Amino acid sequence: MSRWPPHLTDALEPRPEELAGLMPPAAPRWCADATSPSDAELGRLLAHASRLPARRRRPNRALAWGLAAAVTLLAVLHLIPLPSDPEPSALVDDSALHFGPSITVRGDGEIQVIRTDADGTELALLAGRATFEVDPTGEQRHLEVRAGDVRVEVTGTRFTVALEGDRVSVEVLRGSVQIHRPGDSLGLHAGERWSGLAQPTEQAAATPTGPEVREPDAGARAPRTAPRAPTTEGPPPRAETPAPSTEQPAPAEIGSAAPTALSGRTAAEAWAALLAKRAAGAEPEAQLAALDRFLAEHQDPVLETEASALRLGLLAQQLPGEEVLPELDTWLAGHPDHARSLELELLRATVAREQLGDCGLALSSYTRVAREATGTLQATAQAWADYCRERSSR
Amino acid sequence: MTDRDLIAGLRAGELWAVDRLYRDNAPRVLGWCIRLGGPSLDPEDLAQQVFETAITSCGRFRGDSSLSTWLFGITRNSIRNARRRAALRRFVGMDAIPEPRDRGPDTEGRAVQNERRRAVQAALEDLKTAQREVLVLADLEGRTAPEVAAMLGIPAGTVYSRLHHARRAFATALEARGLPAGEEPEEGTVIPLRRAP
Numbered sequence A: 001m002s003r004w005p006p007h008l009t010d011a012l013e014p015r016p017e018e019l020a021g022l023m024p025p026a027a028p029r030w031c032a033d034a035t036s037p038s039d040a041e042l043g044r045l046l047a048h049a050s051r052l053p054a055r056r057r058r059p060n061r062a063l064a065w066g067l068a069a070a071v072t073l074l075a076v077l078h079l080i081p082l083p084s085d086p087e088p089s090a091l092v093d094d095s096a097l098h099f100g101p102s103i104t105v106r107g108d109g110e111i112q113v114i115r116t117d118a119d120g121t122e123l124a125l126l127a128g129r130a131t132f133e134v135d136p137t138g139e140q141r142h143l144e145v146r147a148g149d150v151r152v153e154v155t156g157t158r159f160t161v162a163l164e165g166d167r168v169s170v171e172v173l174r175g176s177v178q179i180h181r182p183g184d185s186l187g188l189h190a191g192e193r194w195s196g197l198a199q200p201t202e203q204a205a206a207t208p209t210g211p212e213v214r215e216p217d218a219g220a221r222a223p224r225t226a227p228r229a230p231t232t233e234g235p236p237p238r239a240e241t242p243a244p245s246t247e248q249p250a251p252a253e254i255g256s257a258a259p260t261a262l263s264g265r266t267a268a269e270a271w272a273a274l275l276a277k278r279a280a281g282a283e284p285e286a287q288l289a290a291l292d293r294f295l296a297e298h299q300d301p302v303l304e305t306e307a308s309a310l311r312l313g314l315l316a317q318q319l320p321g322e323e324v325l326p327e328l329d330t331w332l333a334g335h336p337d338h339a340r341s342l343e344l345e346l347l348r349a350t351v352a353r354e355q356l357g358d359c360g361l362a363l364s365s366y367t368r369v370a371r372e373a374t375g376t377l378q379a380t381a382q383a384w385a386d387y388c389r390e391r392s393s394r
Numbered sequence B: 001m002t003d004r005d006l007i008a009g010l011r012a013g014e015l016w017a018v019d020r021l022y023r024d025n026a027p028r029v030l031g032w033c034i035r036l037g038g039p040s041l042d043p044e045d046l047a048q049q050v051f052e053t054a055i056t057s058c059g060r061f062r063g064d065s066s067l068s069t070w071l072f073g074i075t076r077n078s079i080r081n082a083r084r085r086a087a088l089r090r091f092v093g094m095d096a097i098p099e100p101r102d103r104g105p106d107t108e109g110r111a112v113q114n115e116r117r118r119a120v121q122a123a124l125e126d127l128k129t130a131q132r133e134v135l136v137l138a139d140l141e142g143r144t145a146p147e148v149a150a151m152l153g154i155p156a157g158t159v160y161s162r163l164h165h166a167r168r169a170f171a172t173a174l175e176a177r178g179l180p181a182g183e184e185p186e187e188g189t190v191i192p193l194r195r196a197p
Helices: A006-012 A016-022 A029-034 A039-051 A061-076 A267-279 A284-297 A301-318 A321-334 A341-355 A359-372 A375-393 B003-011 B015-037 B043-056 B067-091 B108-125 B129-140 B145-152 B156-176
Strands: A097-099 A103-107 A110-117 A120-134 A143-147 A150-154 A158-164 A167-174 A176-181 A184-189 A193-197 A221-223
Touching: A029 B108, A029 B129, A039 B015, A039 B043, A061 B067, A097 A110, A143 A158, A150 A158, A150 A167, A167 A176, A167 A184, A184 A193, A267 A284, A267 A301, A284 A301, A301 A321, A301 A341, A321 A341, A341 A359, A341 A375, A359 A375, B003 B015, B003 B067, B015 B043, B015 B067, B015 B108, B015 B129, B043 B067, B067 B145, B108 B129, B108 B156, B129 B145, B129 B156, B145 B156
Parallel strands: A120 A143
Antiparallel strands: A097 A103, A103 A120, A110 A120, A110 A221, A120 A158, A143 A150, A150 A176, A158 A167, A167 A193, A176 A184
């Protein structure tokens, strides 16, 4: 807001005739005409007036959508804070493991040493929680921590990794880390948390072979249970110059615990994981299994409908048309106005035409999509409707 | 009848007031929804939502702006929310969402009209929201700069400068689609409606 009196600011405003010379021509009139409401549109809108009760109270859809959007967004970004996470300071205790000159590990987790040498250190968190501190100015500061199939890569920072069941959570206390999952990778910075499911994998604890494998002490594992209270353990062994070992590390046990898959997650989290799997190009069978699991475990009405629609899309690729078609009909009858209904109607038509060779059956679906959709969907349906009409008339 | 009378009628739950609100404002609200909502939102649904919001929240109308300005504010919010929802749906993977239904009879003339409308909407989508609003209110609806300034809550000088940039951007967007950015074409002129790659 200007602090000058209005007559002064107005006097300095450019006059329209002054601006006219500077400006390119105004928008052509036909653009206004092209975007003016038609009589039919106005008629339909005005027809609502007679049906609308005055001052009708509507549920706050905006709020509901906003909340759903926020939850979904957070879930997709995998940044939902874990309520059970203790404060970072609770993880620090008196004992510590040292790997090389720059890496210190504290906590109550169970750690397996995969490799530690001049090129860096690889550790696997088998269970529990551990805080890893890497001196950003020190030597041999490359560290990789694995928890299931999740890899956390770092060259200088302080962060916590926890593996509880099949859920991995990572919290960065200082610096930043890079988290790798099969087909996915994301950066995490100080103050941020990430949580996700670790899939069992035989590579998680890795089995590096050859003379490069080094271990800080005789045991491949360094069990670190319940050190919160004053520990009775002696000072942790330092591993600044670990002796070369040709022994294979102990076999990984990460994958041995049967994952509980989506259990314990909210519908939004589970849905986000499912979409990530889909985006990563998972096999249809795996996607189908994930969808079935989702439908069995969650009763979210919106996501449930969406999941059932996606499931039908996948089923159509796997099952013969005779089996898919009744399922499609049931879904379409139950969700006539759903955003996916036109897509599934088109799918129904495709199944009928391609798999059953029944153009007559397909025509009704193509006609509906051609009538109600616009854009590519409409054009596709219209073309196939014309084709089926011609085939049927022969 | 003044705006205050109409609002008083709405607050009292009078059906004549609802009817009057629709009849007096449907063309402009629907026009805003078409021009500011873009090609992927259903303008009739949006306009209907605007009226429902106006009726349910008429108690909050303080009368320090015109009814038209108040309705424009509701329309802006509704469009913003609808765009956000649409973006979220795309983000979470519910892709290939059907475009708004075309509920009219399927005639060739109508198809051409629809195509032309979508082309203009797509060109408007190339503009920043602030530019689009100014261009729509000033150039497509013929409002004066002070009127536009009052509706958008910005100084008149800002309207001029935004309009200047908006017109240039709009002309560029039209040309990119092979549409005439100048004067109205004569009747019978064939306008190539190719979409931008």
